[in-house]
Amino acid sequence: MIAEKGLWNRLRTRLLFTGPTLFAFITVMMIPFFYGIYLTFTNWDGIAITHSLVGFQNYVAVFKDEAFWKSFYLTLKYVFFTVVLINAVAFLLAYALMNKLRGQTLFRAGFFLPNLVGGIVLGFIWQFIFSNVLVYIGQKGSIPWLSASWLADPDKAFWSLVLVTVWQYAGYMMVIYIAGLMNVPKDILEASSIDGASRWTQLRKMVLPLMVPSFIVCVFLSLQRGFMVYDVNLSLTKGGPFKSTEMVSMHVYGKAFLSRDYGVGQAEALVLFLLVATITLLQVYFSKKMEVEA
Amino acid sequence: MVGSKSTSPWIKVSVLSACLVLFIFPFAIVLMNSFKENRAITSGPLSLPETLSFDNYIDAFGKMNYVAAFSNSFIITVCSVLLISVFAAMTAHYFVRNNNQLNQYTFMIMVASMIIPFQAIMIPLVKIYGSIGMLDSKWALIYMYIGFGSSLAVFIYHGFVKSIPAELEEAAMMDGCTRIQSFFRIVLPVLMPTTVTIAILNVLWIWNDFLLPSLVLIAPDERTLPLSTFYFYGTYSVDYGPLMAGLVLTILPVIVVYMFAQKYIIQGVMQGSIK
Numbered sequence: 001m002i003a004e005k006g007l008w009n010r011l012r013t014r015l016l017f018t019g020p021t022l023f024a025f026i027t028v029m030m031i032p033f034f035y036g037i038y039l040t041f042t043n044w045d046g047i048a049i050t051h052s053l054v055g056f057q058n059y060v061a062v063f064k065d066e067a068f069w070k071s072f073y074l075t076l077k078y079v080f081f082t083v084v085l086i087n088a089v090a091f092l093l094a095y096a097l098m099n100k101l102r103g104q105t106l107f108r109a110g111f112f113l114p115n116l117v118g119g120i121v122l123g124f125i126w127q128f129i130f131s132n133v134l135v136y137i138g139q140k141g142s143i144p145w146l147s148a149s150w151l152a153d154p155d156k157a158f159w160s161l162v163l164v165t166v167w168q169y170a171g172y173m174m175v176i177y178i179a180g181l182m183n184v185p186k187d188i189l190e191a192s193s194i195d196g197a198s199r200w201t202q203l204r205k206m207v208l209p210l211m212v213p214s215f216i217v218c219v220f221l222s223l224q225r226g227f228m229v230y231d232v233n234l235s236l237t238k239g240g241p242f243k244s245t246e247m248v249s250m251h252v253y254g255k256a257f258l259s260r261d262y263g264v265g266q267a268e269a270l271v272l273f274l275l276v277a278t279i280t281l282l283q284v285y286f287s288k289k290m291e292v293e294a
Numbered sequence: 295m296v297g298s299k300s301t302s303p304w305i306k307v308s309v310l311s312a313c314l315v316l317f318i319f320p321f322a323i324v325l326m327n328s329f330k331e332n333r334a335i336t337s338g339p340l341s342l343p344e345t346l347s348f349d350n351y352i353d354a355f356g357k358m359n360y361v362a363a364f365s366n367s368f369i370i371t372v373c374s375v376l377l378i379s380v381f382a383a384m385t386a387h388y389f390v391r392n393n394n395q396l397n398q399y400t401f402m403i404m405v406a407s408m409i410i411p412f413q414a415i416m417i418p419l420v421k422i423y424g425s426i427g428m429l430d431s432k433w434a435l436i437y438m439y440i441g442f443g444s445s446l447a448v449f450i451y452h453g454f455v456k457s458i459p460a461e462l463e464e465a466a467m468m469d470g471c472t473r474i475q476s477f478f479r480i481v482l483p484v485l486m487p488t489t490v491t492i493a494i495l496n497v498l499w500i501w502n503d504f505l506l507p508s509l510v511l512i513a514p515d516e517r518t519l520p521l522s523t524f525y526f527y528g529t530y531s532v533d534y535g536p537l538m539a540g541l542v543l544t545i546l547p548v549i550v551v552y553m554f555a556q557k558y559i560i561q562g563v564m565q566g567s568i569k
Contacts, residue, residue, distance in 0.1 A: 018385045
């Protein structure tokens with residue numbers, strides 16, 4: 001324990017070491033968070049200097065806002081498919097890349113590439129591919145399901161968004177799974193092969209259980225990113241056609257900054273926060289129970 | 295060894311190569327079309343450019359205000375990442391070495407706050423900082439990144455500082471270092487590998503961030519690269535040539551850095567996830 005002599009010296013050291021971080025943290029995170037809770041009880045329109053308290057009126061409006069619940073349901077559906085697919089693809093890629101393999105670094109680098117580029121740019125790239133390149137291939141090769149833009153069809157637009165998200169994040173999660181696979185002790189696998197365990201048995205009975213910590217991290221990350229998706233959504237589909245791909249984050253943005261319904265928008269953001277917090281905490285709690293020691 | 299020796303490595307390599315082509319294909323398409331005229335792009339997006347014309351690039355370079363957007367992004371990213379790293383390391387160090395209840399609770403609140411999504415904060419954030427006139431400047435944005443980024447950085451540093459023996463610093467202070475000197479001369483250099491991890495995670499986030507800059511930066515010459523790409527695409531959405539060139543210009547700096555720092559970036563992401 002290192003401690004200075006005298007109250008003044010101790011206070012000065014504390015301020016020096018924790019002051020800048022805590023000041024920024026409190027003024028940027030904490031105050032807006034609690035002020036946001038207060039805003040949900042007001043009728044502030046974004047312009048007026050004054051606003052008055054309206055009780056739970058905004059929360060009633062949230063429950064009546066059908067577009068919000070529609071985007072909410074869409075987001076749940078989107079999160080479910082992206083979390084499953086991202087992690088399946090990522091784990092398979094990581095598992096395939098475990099053995100020493102020619103070009104291993106190149107594969108890792110290539111699969112990781114989309115994560116270096118921002119969501120806005122990725123969305124624009126794929127918008128061009130979906131509405132020009134694939135349509136061109138479809139028309140030249142007479143492939144009916146490609147000859148019209150996927151982004152113009154509500155159902156296909158949803159799956160386009162899922163596809164781009166999986167493509168975007170699979171490489172990132174792959175890197176985390178590779179780190180996890182490298183931590184699986186080699187000796188227990190060797191011992192089990194001597195005892196006659198097949199690859200499949202090894203994977204099921206040893207590798208997967210020992211990989212639970214990596215799965216917790218990756219599912220947690222993909223859940224959070226899925227619920228918060230905004231920039232790919234904006235640049236790929238703009239929520240269209242007919243709001244069929246408007247995810248909840250985009251809806252909240254529109255409610256607050258375009259319709260100037262700040263109180264309702266903030267109430268919706270808090271409902272979203274509570275849901276995400278509950279789901280991620282439950283996920284971490286239940287998957288922690290599955291962890292085993294090697 | 296994990297993995298299969300029984301399946302032929304050739305099958306595995308070809309399946310992986312096919313996957314790699316799928317992952318790279320979108321980027322290759324954009325690059326290819328960035329050299330073509332609009333007519334050539336719409337009539338044959340898969341064909342190679344006939345001539346290597348940089349007209350699209352010149353066009354995009356000017357219309358995107360590329361130099362300004364790039365330097366804004368650069369200043370914002372570098373300043374934010376440097377300040378987050380130094381401040382968070384100091385705070386984590388202080389929390390570990392002065393392990394009293396107040397510090398424990400503060401640390402717990404910071405860790406718990408990581409679950410709050412940005413969307414739950416953005417509306418009050420804009421209201422508060424708008425009303426005190428602190429929007430529309432990159433310095434305000436840097437300040438906000440410190441606030442949003444410090445929790446994770448303090449959390450990661452906290453785990454590492456615990457593994458540094460306090461005797462190191464005590465010895466330095468016996469020799470006449472002040473506490474702040476011993477931090478910068480002894481602790482910070484020892485923390486270097488962690489700092490690299492934190493810097494990489496933060497660069498990936500801040501360089502590509504869109505929503506926060508779009509709310510904070512209003513003036514066109516304050517725009518970051520993702521913002522400038524967004525407005526550029528919105529304004530010229532029919533002229534594909536310059537648009538493709540614009541996308542390449544946005545991606546290019548990242549690819550260049552990636553080629554040199556690939557090993558560190560992959561390692562940084564790996565280490566960041568284990569903590």
